[in-house]
Amino acid sequence: MKMARSTYYFEIKKTGAVAKRNEELSATINIKFMQNKEKCGFHRIYRELRNRGVRVNHKRVQRLMHDMKLFGKTPKEKYHSYKGKVGKIADNIIDRDFSTAAPLQK
Numbered sequence: 001m002k003m004a005r006s007t008y009y010f011e012i013k014k015t016g017a018v019a020k021r022n023e024e025l026s027a028t029i030n031i032k033f034m035q036n037k038e039k040c041g042f043h044r045i046y047r048e049l050r051n052r053g054v055r056v057n058h059k060r061v062q063r064l065m066h067d068m069k070l071f072g073k074t075p076k077e078k079y080h081s082y083k084g085k086v087g088k089i090a091d092n093i094i095d096r097d098f099s100t101a102a103p104l105q106k
Contacts, residue, residue: 025056026064033070041065041072 032048042062049056100106
């Protein structure tokens, strides 16, 4: 494949810059994660970085956090008091027939 020599060296230099930027960003993400008591996920870290003026994509933050094995803590499952059918269910003797000839029959 033909490629200009300058293009080749430009691309090699560029990948080193991206790796360096990712290392700096990873350090910042790790600090923010520890400051938030290891509870927040990539959405909150991304918002924190954006508020501090760091221009970064949320997918990059997610990828770097995944690589560093930093995961946000999921909230506890909510308490549900419903226990299903409890007790005796009365027989259906009316069968939805509510018509009567006199009051107080049904």
